[in-house]
Every structure is written in C-alpha cells, then in structure tokens.
Amino acid sequence: MKAEPRAQLRLLDLQKLDSTLQQLERQRTHLPVLARLAELAQQRSAAGDYLVRAQTAQSDVQWELAKSDADVQLVRDRAARDQARLDAGTGSAKDLQALQHELVSLARRQADLEEIELDVMERAERADEIVAEASGAVAALDEQIASATSERDQALAGLSAQVSEVGAPRQQLVDELPGDLLGLYEKLRADKGGVGAAMLHARRCLGCQLEVNAADLTAIRAAAADEVLRCEECRRILIRTPESGL
Ligand SMILES: [Zn+2]
Structure with a gap:
C-alpha cells in the first residue's frame, strides 16, 4: 500500500485522538x-x-x-x-x-x-x-x-x-485521509487494542515497544517514502518521522 508521507504523519495525529478517546472511555467506565x-x-x-x-x-x-x-x-x-x-x-x-x-x-x-x-x-x-x-x-x-x-x-x-x-478534529482527519490507509488503520486498531498506527522512534516501534532488527531497518531505509510500512513484530502501520533514527 502506498500513501503520501504527509498522510502517514496525519495518521499519527488520528491515532493520538483515538487513544485520547479510548482513555476517556476507560475513565468513563472506571x-x-x-x-x-x-x-x-x-x-x-x-x-x-x-x-x-x-x-x-x-x-x-x-x-x-x-x-x-x-x-x-x-x-x-x-x-x-x-x-x-x-x-x-x-x-x-x-x-x-x-x-x-x-x-x-x-x-x-x-x-x-x-x-x-x-x-x-x-x-x-x-x-x-x-x-x-x-x-x-x-x-x-x-x-x-x-x-x-x-x-x-x-x-x-x-x-x-x-x-x-475530539469529535470535530477527528472527523477532519478522517475526511482527509485516503480510504485504503484509513481502512487498514481501523482494522488494525480494532484488532490490536486500539493502536493501529505507531511511530518508529529511535529504531523502536512505539506500538509494541520492540526494537527493529538490523535487517528490517535496512529494508525500511530502502523503502520509498510513500510506502506504507508495517512493524514486523506487531504488524501495526509503522510511521517514519525525523526521530525514527534511520
Ligand atoms: Zn510493533
């Protein structure tokens, strides 16, 4: 799957809002x-x-x-x-x-x-x-x-x-994001405890907290900027940022 790097970054914004919503829901029931x-x-x-x-x-x-x-x-x-x-x-x-x-x-x-x-x-x-x-x-x-x-x-x-x-900014992101990327994100989010997309930060997937191994890191470096990457460990969408340590 391909998506503009900008859209991939916006997916992290959406994930942040969804995590906030999940926390609020947990607070509501607890x-x-x-x-x-x-x-x-x-x-x-x-x-x-x-x-x-x-x-x-x-x-x-x-x-x-x-x-x-x-x-x-x-x-x-x-x-x-x-x-x-x-x-x-x-x-x-x-x-x-x-x-x-x-x-x-x-x-x-x-x-x-x-x-x-x-x-x-x-x-x-x-x-x-x-x-x-x-x-x-x-x-x-x-x-x-x-x-x-x-x-x-x-x-x-x-x-x-x-x-x-959170409702309005979330809807805005949903409207902006490409349908296939959003669909994959929503499916992963439902399967993986509310986190569908995670930042690659200092060579670590912030979804599963595991460090990416050298071979996978090489593949990530070689991947095109618009390639939608997945964590090899947790399968979440892995988003590259300037802090990814690549
Ligand atoms: Zn992971």
Whole structure:
C-alpha cells in the first residue's frame, strides 16, 4: 500500500485522538464514584430490608399493646361494675360477700395485667427507637447516594465534553485521509487494542515497544517514502518521522 508521507504523519495525529478517546472511555467506565455507588446501593438495600423488619416488629408490638390495654380495661370495667353493685348494697349478704371476693381477685388480676402492659409498653418504646434509627440510616444513605449520583453525573458530563472536543478534529482527519490507509488503520486498531498506527522512534516501534532488527531497518531505509510500512513484530502501520533514527 502506498500513501503520501504527509498522510502517514496525519495518521499519527488520528491515532493520538483515538487513544485520547479510548482513555476517556476507560475513565468513563472506571470512575471511582461508580464503585462507591454500587457499594451504597448494597448498603441501602440492606438498610431498607432492616427497616421493613423493624416496622413489622413495631406493628406487632403495637398490636400486642392494644390487646394488653383492652385486657386491663376489661378487668377495670368489671371491677367498676362490681363496686357499683356493692355500693348500691342491693342483693343478699352472700351476694355482697361474693362481690367483695371477686373485687379482690380482680384487683390482683389487674395488677398482673398492668405489669404485662408495662413490659409491652417498654418493648413498644424500644421498637419505636429501632424504627427511628433504621429510618435515619436509610435517609442518610439516600442522601449519600444522591450526592454520589450528582458527582457521577458531573464527571460524566465533563468526560462527554472532552469527547465532543475530539469529535470535530477527528472527523477532519478522517475526511482527509485516503480510504485504503484509513481502512487498514481501523482494522488494525480494532484488532490490536486500539493502536493501529505507531511511530518508529529511535529504531523502536512505539506500538509494541520492540526494537527493529538490523535487517528490517535496512529494508525500511530502502523503502520509498510513500510506502506504507508495517512493524514486523506487531504488524501495526509503522510511521517514519525525523526521530525514527534511520
Ligand atoms: Zn510493533
């Protein structure tokens, strides 16, 4: 393949822009904030699950508390009714004595139930605290996620702007370069990790970093200036410049 030496040099300019684009793409997918966001998402999911469990426990203990309240109220009402009957003094002496006995046993029962109620109230209070803590943890994580998301978006916008800057000069080079040279470059670039053309610098191919051997160097010196050379080691397009050491 043949291409004017000037076009070959322009290919190095294109390679430089493409390497920049490749670096920007790598930065885009390796932003540190992405790893942080993934970790935060995991923490948020665990915190959310914990909150749901805490809320379930809270509603269970609230139900228990309502039932305990109702149990105590039932005994109080019964005692109040008995007391009213006793105060009214109606009924036989035996009836009144039975009422007195029942009042004593109701008072005992009420004391027991109130003790249970107190225990449930303490547990309800603790459950409220746990829910409040869990809600706080979820809110704090949501805040961190929002801030990291905005940091990520800013970083991505910055990278996009840099990509856009490269777009126009790259297109100009693509328009200028001969089609066959460009086609070969693009094919090599796709096959060889993003580098299709490399400078021969101080007798070394900057694509594979290997030094060109004496026999190949002789062939390169003998080649016409418009001959498109390839590195014998990595097969990339090898571009001669004044720094090639020929
Ligand atoms: Zn090479």
